[in-house]
Amino acid sequence: MSDGMRSEEPLTATPGRQPGRDAVVIGGGLAGITTALALADAGVRVTLLEGRPRLGGLAFSFRRGELTVDNGQHVYLRCCTAYRWFLDRIEGQALAPLQDRLDVPVLDVNRPEGRRLGRLRRDALPVPLHLGRSLATYPHLSLAERAAVGRAALALKGLDLADPALDAQDFGSWLTAHGQSARAVEALWDLVGVATLNAVAGDASLGLAAMVFKTGLLSDPGAADIGWARVPLGELHDRLARKALDSAGVRTEVRTRATSVSTDENGRWSVEVPGETLRADAVVLAVAQREAYDLLPEGALDAPEQLLEIGTAPILNVHVVYDRKVLSRPFFAALGTPVQWVFDRTEASGLRAGQYLALSQSAAQDDIDVPVAALRERYLPELERLLPRARGAQVKDFFVTRERTATFAPAPGVGRLRPGARTKAPGLYLAGAWTATGWPATMESAVRSGVSAADAALSALGRPRHHLFDVEEAAYSARPGDHPRTPGREPEATGASLRGELR
Known part of the structure; x- marks a missing residue:
């Protein structure tokens, strides 16, 4: 397991190892992590490359003073059976429990009679x-x-x-x-x-x-029914994911970006990274669509330029730390205001005094490039309209995180642009929430894409696939109490439910 420094050990196949057992996964988001785990669980020797200093893709955490901050609020639903399978695989399900029953408070501040809760x-x-x-x-x-x-x-x-x-x-x-x-x-x-x-x-x-x-x-x-992490996302998608990858025998290299992908006359793949050449029988591009386009060898897709036609959409997250508690619910949605969804992140962030709220603002094209000072002038008065206790509270910190390309744009016609896991180049596969999973750009879509890529690669390599989550099978129920199982593993409790979002 890499600790963030490049290993001096060559990243090439072990001499004498059986052929058809080496794979390189490029991209350490949920799609890449899923692919790497699924391949390793079938006995494939896997190297996972990630250009950032951590895993998790666009669902990650960072430190800001005493706070551990998620770049954005991510939630999942009980019907997100692939992501639940992923949580079970990394032994993180108890840290991201589901509600017993769907319950979303919706506050409207634009009613003639004043604030009203539904x-x-x-x-x-x-x-x-x-x-x-x-x-x-x-x-x-x-x-x-x-x-x-x-x-x-x-x-x-x-x-x-x-x-x-x-x-x-x-x-x-x-x-x-x-x-x-x-x-x-x-x-x-x-x-x-x-x-x-x-x-x-x-x-x-x-x-x-x-x-x-x-x-x-x-x-x-x-x-x-809604589930969300009660710990920082980095605890799930980086620390626990790294632990699972390490246990599976995956070699994880962060701060390592692939510069080219090519194949030789024998059908073996070469992945170039600074100072190294990695050789493999299978390569999975689990990166954003533009990066995948840049790495694709000629002829891998009939119309590779279609990847560039898949647009992107931004998400803005506004973070506010108050000197006291102003919200008594875990989260709520709002109407009649620019504010969309508000979450209490106090406990998960490690804040010892006051309250930390995170506002998740999707489809944020109008606000994504607005200066912080202007966003502060816009959103703090709106929070005071929504939360009367905020009117007398002191704002200890106000900052924003911007994901300008947070998701692919789900515009009409995007379905014909989204490629499947297989390419025309034998041994080269695609993964990512933007691929043809049938789902919008969610954590569920990312995991499903990783399973599909691993399934295609294992089929070509002649490796077992029975351990995979079946993305085509509807047998996994969304009923409370049921959750998908990793073969050979017993289900664990999902943890205490919370009473009373969405990405």
């Missing part, structure tokens, strides 16, 4: 009745709007996700055609969709939006 929560009833009572009493919509939402949900449930025509349509137009008012889009559809898709309804592919709502809200009563 909730989106489910009952222990079959779909779609599990959300019936919540929708019937949701105060942010009129009675007519609630009825129209119910009709649209049933129409959405009837869409065929395998229909390629859905990818060419935008979700906003579909909602309008199905009787959804601007208020319904703001208070319900975009409340969920912006957080999961990183785009407003009018900018999102109907295919991806339908996938999110059908899978999360209309497949199983517990599918949308």
Whole structure:
């Protein structure tokens, strides 16, 4: 295991080792970590390369004074069975437990009568009745709007996700055609969709939006129960991931960036890194689409330029440290304000006094380059509108983290641009949330892509694949209490649930 310094040991295959057993995975995000673990678990000798000084990709932590800060708030849902499999594999599931039942506080500060709290929560009833009572009493919509939402949900449930025509349509137009008012889009559809898709309804592919709502809200009563890390993300995606990789025999090299990938006349691959040449039977590019384009050898894809047509979308995170507690809930969503989702990160950050709140602002094209001082002037008054106790509190720290290319843009037509795991070059594979997983750019999509890449590589190498999570199999239930298992491992408790986001 690398400690951040380049090892002096050559990164080449061990002499005398059986052929067809060496792989290089380029990229140490969730897709690359998953690929490396899945390959190593099948007996493949794996070298994992990451250009940054840590693993985790775009879901990581850093230090700021006494705080351990996540670059952005990431959550997952019970239906994210691949990410739950990943957590189990790195022995981190107890550190990122799920709610017993979906419960999202939604605060509207723009009501004539003043601030009003509503909730989106489910009952222990079959779909779609599990959300019936919540929708019937949701105060942010009129009675007519609630009825129209119910009709649209049933129409959405009837869409065929395998229909390629859905990818060419935008979700906003579909909602309008199905009787959804601007208020319904703001208070319900975009409340969920912006957080999961990183785009407003009018900018999102109907295919991806339908996938999110059908899978999360209309497949199983517990599918949308929310889970999030109660520790810094670096504890999961770096420390525990490194431990799992080390135990699996993966050689991890950080601060090591691949500069070229090529194959010889015998079909063996060479990966160039500064001062080294790594040779392997399989190479997986688990990097962003532009970096993958730069590394792809000629002829690996029929239309490699399509990778550059996959747009990106930003996420802005606003971090505020108060001298006292101003929020009593773990998180809430907001309406009638620029603020989208607010999370209490006090305990996870290690803050000893006061309270640390993180605001997750998706589809943040308008704010991503705004100076910190201007963001402070915009967001602090909004927090005071939302949280009366913030009005008398002192702001001890205010800072922002910006991910300008946080996700791929889920625009209409993006589905035809997303490549699968296999390329036309034997032994070369692709992984990343932007590949053709069927999911938007989430942690779930990243893990699924890593499993698909490992599955393709192991098939070509003639190595066992029975240990893999089956991305095509629907046998893993989203019911509370069930979670995917790594073969040969017994499930562990998910930890204490919290009562009362989304990426």
